[in-house]
Amino acid sequence: MHTIKAFFHIICSDFKREKTLTILSIIGVALGIALYISVSIATDRGIKTFKSDVYSLSEGYNYEVVPTTDQFISNNFYKKVSQITNDLSPVITINSIMDNVVQDYLKIYGIDIFTVKVDRFFNQFEGALQDFFTIPNAIILNENFAKTHKIKLNDTINLIVSDRKYTFIVKGFYSTKVLPENFVIMDIGNCQELFNIYGLSRIDVYLKNTKRLSNILPPNYLLLEKNDMLQRKESIVQSFTYNLKFISFIAVLVGFFILYNAVFTSVIKSRPNIGILRCIGFKRQHILLLYIIKGAIIGLTGSIIGIILAQFLSFFSISMAEKTISTIYTPISIYDVFLNLKNILQALTIGIATSIIASIISAYEASKVSPISASLPSIAETSFANLYKISFICGIFLTFSGILISLFEYLKHPFNQPLLSYVGIFLIIFGFTFITPIYLKIFLKIIKRPIKKAFSFIGNISLNDISGSITRFSTALVSVMISSALIISFFVLIHSFERNLTEWIDQNLKFDVFIKASSCSSNFCFEPLSTSVNDILKDFKEIEDVNQFRTLQGFYEGKPTLFGFANEYVVKKYTKNIIDPDIGKKKEVAASEYFAIKYNIKIGDIIKIATPEGTVAFRVREIFKTYSSTMGFLIFDRYWLEKLWHKDDTTQLNIYLKKGASSSEFIKKLESRLPSSVAIDIYDNNRLKVRVLEIFDRTFAITYAIQIIAFIISLIGMINTIFTIILEKSHNISILRYIGCSYNKIKSIFMCSASIVGLAGIFLGFILGGLISFIMIKIINIISFGWLIDIFIPYSSIAGLLVLLYITIIASVFIPVSYIKKINVKKSINF
Amino acid sequence: MIEAINIHKYYGNQHVLKGINFRINRSQFIAIMGRSGSGKTTLLNILSGLDWPDEGSIYVNGNRLNFTNDTKMTEYRQKKVGFIFQFFNLLDNLTLFDNVAIPLYLNKKYDTKKVLDTLVRVGLINHKDKLPAQLSGGERQRGAIARALIHNPEMIFADEPTGSLDSETGESILKLLKSLHTESKTTIVLVTHDNLVAKWAENIIHISDGVIE
Structure with missing residues (x-):
């Protein structure tokens, strides 16, 4: 108990002392978590809504019969099935759009209400049941949907089905607990009459043995297990969800580096205190635990803020996912936009687990501090320096493993999804991360002379600063590298896609006018x-x-x-x-x-x-x-x-x-x-081409958003690292102040360091981005979406983008360098 | 010439300097002596423009130091002052050569020959490419002295320059300081609590509980 109390006091005082750094780390974790969770919510809810027609009305049925060659199953076949079993339910599904400003997508279900086994379906029914059968255009709506659109019992609503407007009268409501919000329920007989349908979209059936039904099943119908159907449906949108989750997880990775940096700095700054704690009887395990707990607290706080942010972000991401799925697959409207317990637990698990992993190395370094060595500077940099070569070899190994795994997938396509390539990209990112220390050293060697020539004293000090803190600066470099790689790879992907699409449009859209149902x-x-x-x-x-x-x-x-x-x-x-x-x-x-x-x-x-x-x-x-x-x-x-x-x-x-x-x-x-x-939409050729490109942009809207957030996180990474370095170098800054160096000159030194590391990061990011874009275009895209596209690298645009990126990175450093003035020069120097 | 007139300094409720008055002439080698906590370092910080008095003024060559203007105070330290600390305070990531060269860079008078000459003067030419961590305490202090004098400042402030050295090395450092003073006629203000060190100066100012005795 006393140990816990002591832990609590130490951690609290550490947080107070490292306020800015702690806040930055929390923001980094929060943004990473928010992005990942909001994308997860969007894709999961998208899939759920996409699959809702399979599971929502199917309670109590384990099979369904679907047509394979036509839109509908014949009524005759239904009769035949009903001779085999009474436990069946006929269903008609029709896509419709509400004739309002928002244009909600609604699915009309024609059902035999007495065969629906959805628990408490009738209990929630509020209208007159008789009207539902006798009025040909009677419908039952979701109560939440009705509330949102201020629809009352007996109100009429207009829906567009294909190219025709229909007016319906609301005769009842069902609860959201029973069916999703975008369902419109009609009596199957009324539905067939109103829309002139002479068949069924599917037959839900409960079977203990499929033999009898299989025997009478014509070749153009399929008997599918409900679970199998769910999986088939899910597999259609799986590529889309995997892709987004994969990109957003990279943001979590950058957050991981930020947190690692924060805990590492805390250990270095707290060395004397660790020494004192060791002197007064704290064991190594205590110190190890102390810093792991510290990381976990940052992770927990970041996750909680991330959960709140995720809720806000998910309004946007859900809308984007809705648009993308509606465009590429089938129209959906997602109403379930709030985080649930599963999402919260997922956020907490990822946040805390990532934080603990990020803290372990630093915590281990802290636990190795002996009471005697506490007053000496950290040996971390020196001990890491010994590992640079091993790290480089590991990096090369990981990079090649990533390339080989992706190449294997390219040649063999072992899975339905490009799982190996996702792993391959992560291995390549980690590989590049491991080679950064040696890369930075080589980079410094190359630019040493020109930098010294151009910036003399400032360049010299910043070059030496970087050389002396390779591990620390490598963390900043990794943040910049990952975000620039992400930006470059997606830029190349989107540009290549756009070019291919434009060429495709020019070759194929030769008609003058295009007509489709509204x-x-x-x-x-x-x-x-x-x-x-x-x-x-x-x-x-x-x-x-x-x-x-x-x-x-x-x-x-x-x-x-x-x-x-x-x-x-x-x-x-x-x-x-x-x-x-x-x-x-x-x-x-x-x-x-x-x-x-x-x-x-x-x-x-x-x-x-x-x-x-x-x-x-x-x-x-x-x-x-x-x-x-x-x-x-x-x-x-x-x-x-x-x-x-x-x-x-x-x-x-x-x-x-x-x-x-x-x-x-x-x-x-x-x-x-x-x-x-x-109700039809008519486009001339030009408008259609513009619309196609608009749809293209809409499809990538969520990707753009992810990129921006990932970039913000990496900027935080850069700010965090420079801030850390300023804190670590407060002694050197004080010396410079004593010997007459102005604040502006000191700021210039850090700006110069950031410029060098930023340049190195962007350059490495360019190579990494090239590799990632190649894998994404030539492997992931093909396996996921079946889109074969040629790579187009817009060199001038990329150059412009990189310059912009570089300027933003350097500009971001203005935030931490303004802290230099706050350093207490007299306290930071050893007299 | 440095002149301190009625210097008072407070840290919260603590009255650290209580009306200090003294005058140091050009080319003087003076020691400010006092026990730990007597206000010596605070006085040195004020003389160098890193801290400011709550009351009173400092005149350097007849000009009143304007403590509110950071640019001018930075320029003052850059051009006219050299610093030597007890714990050397060399920049750990720079070689000895680069450390010594900093004041020349700051004054835009970089001259490789001058850096090399200065290193010869303090006997460290063979160590010019070493990092501070690769030098002994005495060597580091010699390096700090080289850095303090390379730009020919009007005055050098030395705060316990032998405090972290053994007596033999300390003496060699003091000898070096003395000989440099003799050669360059730079004003040296040495702060110490050690009587033996203070004896190397031409004059001694005793400070106790924030007042000159």
């Missing part, structure tokens, strides 16, 4: 446009050609795959200048690069596709680039849509106008002829 927010929509749009278009003489595109959710080898159906004749005519009237009738298919990579498909291969007419073999005619989906994507001619899928509808239209026809006038004319009930 409710369609993703890159692909599955709800077809109403026939009235096609009918109206027939009257326009300025139209040269139309590519009627249809998307279907298909399966290939049991895995979700996008099927697109286009007028190949039109597409080839405008994109490749190929005039081949028979191109569509050939049993050929175009496969996306991702599909080709994932299933090891080459041009000329024959692939078997499950269609409503049975399995049909198609020859792979070409492999194309696409940046609009992260699933495998196959494009057939519309001929096959009609012949095998028996459909002739469209989800989006690409219109090619005759020469001389004006897109804007065409759009005006079209809009004036559309009935008010039709």
Whole structure:
């Protein structure tokens, strides 16, 4: 008890003495944790909402039957299943968007309310149940959603489904505990009538034995275990979540270095006190524990602040994740934006664990201080100096291991996710971290003469300062290196992506006007446009050609795959200048690069596709680039849509106008002829290109935010290190003051040191960033998203960015150097 | 010439200097002597412009030191003052050569030859590339002396310069100081509690409980 009390007093007095350093470390940890947790919340809630249609209404059912070749399961098949078991529930799902300013994405569920086994579903039902069945447009809403939008019982709301506006009457509410906020519940019979659907999206079923159902299962339906379906759904967005978590964890890593630096400084400053404690009977274990506890307290405080910050940040990150998932995968609206106990515990665990690990080396150094050596300067720098060579060898080993592991993944693709490359990048970062002391020494040797020549006395002192505190300055260098590497790698990735996308846009988006349903927010929509749009278009003489595109959710080898159906004749005519009237009738298919990579498909291969007419073999005619989906994507001619899928509808239209026809006038004319009930978005070519790039920016919005925060953390790292060095060098600063050195000159010395270390860090960061961007573009991107992109390095922009980065780093040092004036020169000197 | 007139200094409730008056002429070698806590170091800090009196004035060559102007006080120390401390206070990361050269850099009069000559003068030319940690106590103090005199200051303030040295080394340091004083005619103000050390000075000012006896 007494020991604990003593610990408490010592730690408190240490914190008081090292106020600024402690605060900086806490901020560093807090920002790292906040970033990681907010990204985790965003991605986890994104996945949860994404999967909600699988698990939310499925309570009590262990299997589901889904169509593989069409949008719906036939009512006849439902009847057959109901003869096998009564324990089943038919479900229709339809995407919709609320006709309001925010445009919330809502999922309409047509269900047989008596088959829903969700616990207390009825208990929460507030309206008149009879109305729900008898009124064709009656719906039940989530109570929170209704409260947020001030919707009361019997109010009407407008929803856009595909390109049509529908008015619904609210006849009840369910609790958020029962179903998510973006669910709209309808009676299945009403739903089928209202939307003219003659089938079901899925059948939820409880089966002890699947044999009987499997026997009657047609080839174009799949019987899937609910858990399996959840996993399949999760795997679709997994790449997105892994990527973000990976980047945000790097920020935690920088926070780790800041904390390491703080505890290390505390040990050096407290050496005499440690000596006294050892003299009065403190054991080595006590000292070790003391500094570990100190680190843990910083970690705990940082984590608590990080949790509060994470809550604020998550409002932003959730909105970004929502937009990204809605664009690339399926429309979602995330309402669950608050941290839960799991997130809090995760933050505390990561914060405290990282802090303890960061404190261990320093705590060990502290425990080695003997009462006799306490008055001597720390031997840490000297003892670390002996380890530089070993550290360098380890660094080289780790770097090469990281490269080899990533290379192995590049060649073999052993997992669905680029897990080895993530590990590889971390190994490379650690490798670079370990080589920094030797690198800094070499860097100093190279720049010694020019620096001395340019800055004479100031340069000389700062060079010697750095040489004398290589370990300390290496910590600052690592902070700068990691953040610049992160910035450079993402800059190269985003720029390369943008260039590839721009080229792709120029090659593929040749049409003059693009039409899609307003409710369609993703890159692909599955709800077809109403026939009235096609009918109206027939009257326009300025139209040269139309590519009627249809998307279907298909399966290939049991895995979700996008099927697109286009007028190949039109597409080839405008994109490749190929005039081949028979191109569509050939049993050929175009496969996306991702599909080709994932299933090891080459041009000329024959692939078997499950269609409503049975399995049909198609020859792979070409492999194309696409940046609009992260699933495998196959494009057939519309001929096959009609012949095998028996459909002739469209989800989006690409219109090619005759020469001389004006897109804007065409759009005006079209809009004036559309009935008010039709809700479609019409874009001319330029607006569409701008929109594509906007979507691109939106997709990377969260990445930009992560980069900024990671950069702020690294600036804190730099400030922290320079501040630490100023504290350590207060004796030398005092000597200089005694012998007539002005404050400005002393500040210049530290600015010079920061400039040298900053330059060294940015240079190493440039190399590290290059390596990371290569791995991200050539391995992670391909495995995660199936996007093959060429690397474009915008040298002049990178140079500009690095200069900006450098200036920011140097400017950040103004904060700690202002502390120099506060040093008590008389107290800091040994008379 | 340095003239202190009615210097008072307080640290909180503690009255450290209680009306100090003295005058040190140009080229004088003077010792300020007193026991620990008598106010010697405070007085030295005030004379060098690092601390300021709460009352009274210091005149150097007839000019009143303006303690409120940090730039001027820094310039004063840079050009006119040299410092020697008990614990040497050389910059630990710089070689002896670089340490000695600092005042020349600060005065923008860097001259390699002068640094080398000064090191020869204090007998440390063979150690010029060593770091302070690689030198003995006496060698470090010689280095500190070289740094104090290289820019030909008008006065050198030495605070217990032999305090951390053995008697033999201490004596050699004092001999060196004396001979330098003889050669360069620099005013030397030596602060000590040791009677034997004080004897090396031409005049002794005794200070006790903040007053000159």
